[in-house]
Amino acid sequence: xxxxxxxxxxxxxxxxxxxxxxxxxxxxxxxxxxxxxxxxxxxxxxxxxxxxxxxxxxxxxxxxxxxxxxxxxxxxxxxxxxxxxxxxxxxxxxxxxxxxxxxxxxxxxxxxxxxxxxxxxxxxxxxxxxxxxxxxxxxxxxxxxxxxxxxxxxxxxxxxxxxxxxxxxxxxxxxxx
Amino acid sequence: xxxxxxxxxxxxxxxxxxxxxxxxxxxxxxxxxxxxxxxxxxxxxxxxxxxxxxxxxxxxxxxxxxxxxxxxxxxxxxxxxxxxxxxxxxxxxxxxxxxxxxxxxxxxxxxxxxxxxxxxxxxxxxxxxxxxxxxxxxxxxxxxxxxxxxxxxxxxxxxxxxxxxxxxxxxxxxxxxxxxxxxxxxxxxxxxxxxxxxxxxxxxxxxxxxxxxxxxxxxxxxxxxxxxxxxxxxxxxxxxxxxxxxxxxxxxxxxxxxxxxxxxxxxxxxxxxxxxxxxxxxxxxxxxxxxxxxxxxxxxxxxxxxxxxxxxxxxxxxxxxxxxxxxxxxxxxxxxxxxxxxxxxxxxxxxxxxxxxxxxxxxxxxxxxxxxxxxxxxxxxxxxxxxxxxxxxxxxxxxxxxxxxxxxxxxxxxxxxxxxxxxxxxxxxxxxxxxxxxxxxxxxxxxxxxxxxxxxxxxxxxxxxxxxxxxxxxxxxxxxxxxxxxxxxxxxxxxxxxx
Numbered sequence: 093x094x095x096x097x098x099x100x101x102x103x104x105x106x107x108x109x110x111x112x113x114x115x116x117x118x119x120x121x122x123x124x125x126x127x128x129x130x131x132x133x134x135x136x137x138x139x140x141x142x143x144x145x146x147x148x149x150x151x152x153x154x155x156x157x158x159x160x161x162x163x164x165x166x167x168x169x170x171x172x173x174x175x176x177x178x179x180x181x182x183x184x185x186x187x188x189x190x191x192x193x194x195x196x197x198x199x200x201x202x203x204x205x206x207x208x209x210x211x212x213x214x215x216x217x218x219x220x221x222x223x224x225x226x227x228x229x230x231x232x233x234x235x236x237x238x239x240x241x242x243x244x245x246x247x248x249x250x251x252x253x254x255x256x257x258x259x260x261x262x263x264x265x266x267x268x269x
Numbered sequence: 270x271x272x273x274x275x276x277x278x279x280x281x282x283x284x285x286x287x288x289x290x291x292x293x294x295x296x297x298x299x300x301x302x303x304x305x306x307x308x309x310x311x312x313x314x315x316x317x318x319x320x321x322x323x324x325x326x327x328x329x330x331x332x333x334x335x336x337x338x339x340x341x342x343x344x345x346x347x348x349x350x351x352x353x354x355x356x357x358x359x360x361x362x363x364x365x366x367x368x369x370x371x372x373x374x375x376x377x378x379x380x381x382x383x384x385x386x387x388x389x390x391x392x393x394x395x396x397x398x399x400x401x402x403x404x405x406x407x408x409x410x411x412x413x414x415x416x417x418x419x420x421x422x423x424x425x426x427x428x429x430x431x432x433x434x435x436x437x438x439x440x441x442x443x444x445x446x447x448x449x450x451x452x453x454x455x456x457x458x459x460x461x462x463x464x465x466x467x468x469x470x471x472x473x474x475x476x477x478x479x480x481x482x483x484x485x486x487x488x489x490x491x492x493x494x495x496x497x498x499x500x501x502x503x504x505x506x507x508x509x510x511x512x513x514x515x516x517x518x519x520x521x522x523x524x525x526x527x528x529x530x531x532x533x534x535x536x537x538x539x540x541x542x543x544x545x546x547x548x549x550x551x552x553x554x555x556x557x558x559x560x561x562x563x564x565x566x567x568x569x570x571x572x573x574x575x576x577x578x579x580x581x582x583x584x585x586x587x588x589x590x591x592x593x594x595x596x597x598x599x600x601x602x603x604x605x606x607x608x609x610x611x612x613x614x615x616x617x618x619x620x621x622x623x624x625x626x627x628x629x630x631x632x633x634x635x636x637x638x639x640x641x642x643x644x645x646x647x648x649x650x651x652x653x654x655x656x657x658x659x660x661x662x663x664x665x666x667x668x669x670x671x672x673x674x675x676x677x678x679x680x681x682x683x684x685x686x687x688x689x690x691x692x693x694x695x696x697x698x699x700x701x702x703x704x705x706x707x708x709x710x711x712x713x714x715x716x717x718x719x720x721x722x723x724x725x726x727x728x729x730x731x732x733x734x735x736x737x738x739x740x741x742x743x744x745x746x747x748x749x750x751x752x753x754x755x756x757x758x759x760x761x762x763x764x765x766x767x768x
Contacts, residue, residue: 095738099726108735117735125732132740135629135685137733154733155629157685165733166629169680169691170724174734198624199652200323223622223652224613225434225459248652251624 097163098175114139191239191258193230198251199223201243206256210238218256221249236260270294270345270369270589274338275313276359277349278328279643280659281565282309285347288581297341299334301327303651308643317341322653328352331359338368345369345588347581351655354564355382355430371588373537373563381534381561384428384466391558394533396526399545399557401468403428409446415467416445422470425449427456427463433503434459438470473709475514475546476500477556479527480572480580483536484587490595491524492576493602495541495568498708499697501620506690506713507697508568508608510575513668513706514546514554523556530561539584541566567610567660570641574606574664605671608662609679609694611642613650616693617722622656623688625649633681637664637674650687658689668706672698692722 095106107118114128128149131138135157140149157164163174203220206212212232219230236258243255273289274297275282282298286309289296298313303322310316317337320327327333329352338346346363348354354372357379363370372378381387385403392398401423402415416423416439425448427435435456437448453463480492496512497505515523527542543559569580578600586594613623630646642659644650650658661678665671676698679691697703700716709715 095735097734104726104731104734106731106735108739115736115739117732119728119731121728123728125728127732127736130736130740132736137736137740139732139736141732152729152732154729155631155683155685156733156737157628158737163734163737164685165730165737166683166685167727167730167733169682169695171685171688171692172724172726172730172734197621199622223624224654224656226614226620226622226656228621 096177098177099172103177104174113142191233191236191260192254193218193232193256193258195221195230195249195251195253195255196228197221197223197226199226199228199249201245201247201249201255202227204241204243204245204256206238206241208238208240211261212236212238212258218258219243221255230255232256232258234258234260270585272297272341272343273345273347273371273585274299274317274334274341274343275309275347275349276328276334277347277352277354278304278307278309278654280641280657281349281351281567281643283312283643284641285349285581286312288579288585291579292582292585294345294585297337297343299328299337301653303653307648308645315341322651324352324653331356331362334359335362335366338363338366343368345371345585347371347584348564350564350567355562357382369588371538371584373540377534377536378563381536381540381563382429384426384560385464387534387560388466388558390533391530394529396530396533396558397556399468399471399559401466403466403468407464409449412449412465412467413442413445417442419467419469421445422472424468424470425452426466426468427452427460428466429456429460429462429464433500435465436503471545471547471557473548473711474498475512475548475708476505476543476710477512477514477523477546478541478543478562478566479524480566480569481527481531481536481540481542482580482583482587482593483531483538483540484593485537485590486592488593489528489531489536490593490597490600491527492572492578492580492600494520494523495566495571496708497568498710499703499712500710501713505568506610506694508571509668509671510571510606511602513708514548519554519556526556526558530558534561536561536563538587539565539569539580567657568608570639570660570662571606571608574639574662575602575604576600577603604664604666605668606662606664607668607671607675608660609675610657610690611659611661611682611684611694612690613656613658613687614690615688616690616720617688620690622652623650624652625687627684627686629683629685631681631683632659633661633678635674635678635681638678639663658684658687669704672704692724693717693720696720 097104109116117125127139129140136155138153142149155166165172199221202222206218214234216232217229221228239259240257272295275285286296296313298309298316299319300310319333353359357375360370360375388398422440425437435452437452439448457463475498483489495510497508499507530542541562544556546556548554614620626649632640639662663674
């Protein structure tokens, strides 16, 4: 069967089929690999790779971790992240125009500098998030009026949470920094 | 010293607990609400809650810690590094409660903790210091006037602290006051003290520090140098001993200056004297006293590996008033040691902290490799504390072998669930300038400012990627790919088993 996975901007196509000893896998570069003794336990994939031309096998044990649609695979000090393509994949781009400022990282909201009704200028800092002593400032992408503040100072927030909503005052959105 | 309370968390708490065990001392941990299930809590004999997750309410809270010590009947406290380790009031609270503080006496911490007074003291003792302003008048006008005198670029530092907190480089006078404001804010939140000092910024300087150890009878030894020039935003990332910058003559001069510093400040216990080294031709290199860190350093293991001495055990020893168990002549530097700091942060995205749960965590084990960590598989990495997960330390016959060993150890280190700086560290190890030992505190700026993380996809990873689709979960469909045939990956398949 054919598998499609996303690696960054790249789309990878792999073929995987059963064979007598386990699995036959064709990689994007056209190479064919025969895998046997496959075991999946405790977030680790163990398997042996053999090739018809060579005697002996290569035994591998590769940790992985799946979070929703993200698959992380650890190998030799690097972590590789893949996604499965989904038809309804949403982009986050719309949030800037609609004025929803989202947390750039998980952390603690150490400061909220605006309240609903406040008029803000483009690039004005509206909130400060801290994680592990690193401060990240949330800036208004454009001038506008604060419509909602969803968190209070001191609360823990997750990556991507909408923190402040701003309604633009007519002018073109300037983008976030 | 029978029952020792460790006023810290993470890897250093674990490190101290292990030393307690070897010395027959009962280790007592403390924990904030965020750390209830942490490794250090599990490893200690007893653990006492000291408050909410925010450091100000727990690990920085002296009354809470003193209450814990009293409740647990501790006769000694080790402060670790960071948090209260360099706060004279904490040492003083211990002294007043009749508890042994494993560190220098409070007056020594106070004298040296005040970077302004410390520099004046060392200048008087004949130790070279970097030109700067360290006066009591902290008004913007006065700071600005001195900044103009020192010239730009210059450094603003928190006079109460270390570790790069509150530190700023200012390249032009127009941005000076803005940076002063920032530094004051950061210094206040990190140390509760907004005083700043200014000093000339020495470009391409090397950071060399000397480990010292002094007993209560006035005996002082040094345990050679560490070089910590590989820093990102003044935060050390790689430390090593010996330094490639020192020849025997220079090594002798700088270690002697460190011993003089200890003598001038009536130092007791383990400490670190930091210097900036400005490299010149052959023996023309100049070094300047920066500050004394009156505590155990994060990078103390490299000294332990090249000297064979256990610094925490030695801290316990001198804290009990015993004389140093060896003389200077008996301390030697063997081989080469390197330490890397493994952080939960994303080097590809501005080094933002990475928070999550360690779903896979496996430390490398091989001869000559030491891992000092405070985490284990399944632990949640919270946003409240420093993002350092572990320190990876190696020891080998020479620097090249130490680098090779380190690279292999890094490749064997499995961490999933949070993003780490391991790929960044691997890239540094492979850098020619690093390998040649031509280090400076601006190394990362010069060599890695435009670093891109672009790993090639190895076939092994692609094979695992394919297998995961069919071998992940018994309940999952064979594949979520739209083109997949709906085979039940499970029962019918030969050649693999699920355990």
